[in-house]
Amino acid sequence: MTKDPTTPPGSAPLEVPPADTARLRQHVEYLAAEPRSRLRAPEGMESAETYVRDELTAVGWRVERRPFDVRWQVGSTDRHGHRALALKPRLHRRLRGANLIASLPGSGTGPAVVVGAHLDSVSGSPGADDNASGVAVLLETARLLAGTPAPARVVLAVFDMEELGLIGARQAARDLTRDGGVRGMICLESVGYYADDPGTQRLPVGFERVFPEASATVRAGGNRGDFALVVHRRSSAAAAQVWQRAAAMASPKLPAVLLRDPRPDGPLGLLIGLAVPPANHLGRSDHAPFWNRRVPALMLTDTANFRNPHYHRSTDVPRTLDYHRLTAVTAATALTATAWPVP
Template sequence: MRLSTGIRITLWASLLLLAIVSLRWMTAMPGSSASDSLPAASELELTLAQELEADVRALAEEIGERNMHRPGTLEQAADWLEERLQAIGHEPRRQRYELSGAGMARYAGETADNLVVEIPGESRPDEIVVVGAHYDTVPGSPGANDNASAVAVLLALAEYFHDKPQVRTLRFVAFVNEEPPFYMTSDMGSHAHARQSREAGDNIVAMMSMDGLGFFSDQPGSQHYPAPGIGLAYPDTASFIGFVTRMRDRRLLRKALGAFREAASIPSEGAAMPGFIRGVGWSDHWSFWQQGYPAFLVTDTLPFRDPHYHRSTDTPDRLDYERMARVTVGLKAVVRTLAE
């Protein structure tokens, strides 16, 4: 039966309205994003920017490409991370796991290491907040933004909280093997960590993954999005940091972004979208979803703005360390809030 023109128009109008309401629900976030007109950086932010740059350069320049394609580089990076964590007062442990070959058969039986530090909670130590970033790179890239930038922030957060125990236990993890050929397989370091956590009965109440925190642009048109229509809700300028998760974890994301906006002096945007949309599950938080843990991603959106993503030109000189410092200040508030 052929529908009349009036009925077809009504159906299309209803679908359009549903799409608008759904997009509004997915993107409605608490608080207000900071203005693009950034205030002068504080002395703390300037000092922090120098420390972040030093860590990024140590990983991306002194070590460089870090993956199993170049034997020995992951071990070198893990040694460096262990020394840095010890220098800021932690006693890191290596979580070594054996690869099954799910990512690539040639690596079956080989081992890799996550680096883990914990700060026990004062009154609810059995409730765990995980903060993580991967330290490996794709073959051929020094990985300054992907992902030395987030590892540098991870170290800054671990240093800030090392003598500040919270209500819940804080667990900081530098993950190995996030990148292809291990990406979205059981051979990811984060997948091994989440799986072992579930087997141990760990009560992980929140997981924050950080991936790509250093590339920003003030040029109109510098920001892109993974699906048609999403750009209607967000800026086209790559001057903000993004918070992303699946729809199921919307409440957690809103809590995190609300805390960030109260403390940070840099613009921020958030979205809780269907997990099948490109980019929503593109990092270590995906591994925690597989074990039923709530998790979200903090990112500059990487391939949707950074033209040097996964290239040999992903070098430290391109990153904006002052804005990274502003992000770090905001993420301190996020961690405190999640750990309450």
Template sequence: MAFDPTPIRENLVQHVDRLAGLIGPRILAKPESISASIGYISSMWQAMGYEVREETYKSSDGSATNLVVEIPGTSADDVVVLGAHYDTVATTPGADDNASAVAVLLETSRLLKDVSPGKTLRFVSFACEEAPYMSLGSMGSQYHASQAKLRDEQIVMLCLEMVGYFRNEPGSQKVPETIPKFLHWLFPKRGNFLAAVGNLNSWQLSWAFRRGFKKASRLGLFSICLPEKIHEIRRSDNSSFWDQGYPALMLTDTSFLRNPHYHQPSDTPDTLDYDAMTQVTQGVASAIQKLARC
């Protein structure tokens, strides 16, 4: 399936502007910001023709809500999950972290709305990914993944985590501190790629995702599977699915390893590269088609 890039880019700009520009910091301590975020994401999905399910659970700071839509597959218990958290830390409007990912989530779900998948497609916008909820076990993705395990669902998961900041200057990409220095030469030095990061159990998913992504995207893709003792790879919702034994990839611009606006007031919509985000969206949609046997 070929995807027209023009409406994708326009919609990505709108989604980031509404979430990061209009709503701003999205935290449970500011309930109106969460309500506005839920309202916006839900309204976008409803306009596409989806039925939105609110998955509410108890976090350490009270009630929190994941938003879920699905395209049923012929194999109901085989599920491809694409997820992105919609919350921020209190100090930032969160354009890259994580409005960029929610925007790609919404656009990918729009592009795939009318497919007929073999596996069920599930699109989830998670609550409470940011600190302190990860350390307190209150993440929306932890709740969702544990409930899926109780239902005995067979899941592969793609986690969108900061996918909007790209730079081409030499030295614009850092290497995680926990990677041994003798391996640094293996890693890109320019921040002009999307990273698809898995744990060792996710290598087959990584290979299949790469093949699907490259069919539809010109953007560079750096695929790697690492031991979970490299703690940087556990810093998003993918870790919740790893903890339940599910293969999962974190799709990311590498966050603080590239973006100087990480968790800062300067993480604003004008800092993002919407052409690159369009390429991310096209590649992710193509990869999901492959993973779900569309």
């Protein structure tokens, strides 16, 4: 493990655990062998769910399958394409799916830090980056944390139907905030695609005006897609800094750009996003339902369609990912989950 030399005197040093690059590749290659969707590719979804459950169980986690049956949900379509979620609205009459929730035996019942990733992909895409990469990081994080004493209780959540409008995460956020509470949440959303060439990183329309500091950082790096983006709010700013420090200590080192969403946690933040479209991009994954329930949360991402030309396409396949950088994402995530700052 690598220790953080910048830890303040008197504090326990942060230690970045070594992740296994080969295991990450194995997970992605299995999960992204075919599309995964409860509606459009049920066999692929069932196979992926079984794989995840078996992998978690094998390293000592207790896995609970939590089915849900919901009606008249405002969401989106899961048809492929580069359009943002907010531009693909749909009203779902009825949806039946299931989340996987895992915990370590004997980890207690207090408020948890949730590490989550969605399992489904859009229609016609094997979804290597979106989001087999996130699930692979979750599985390797599970292995790193198994048997390791941690100051915080960690719960792993594998969400269903993210591509239909965060349907599974809405159910999980409601359930987990009741089951002993949630003190923090880390969302893994498309974390495996990186590009070192100048100009490979794009920004959403209006982004530079609303987020000038983060935009300046990207421009100073030649608009290279060589970093992880850590989206946070005021409530999770300290956790974002922990993740950034851990990624800088990982092997290989991974630069992280911190981006603060200025909106408050709770329903008001959701309403403000409707009025400020650039801010809406920051709530396009499974952390948003936790924000809406006033849970401090991070979204880790490679920025998806603003970098990856294979986003939501049939070409989003395992060979396009950078597994060494995915190793750094895993190490930083495992550390942050166990060292989530106390408010």
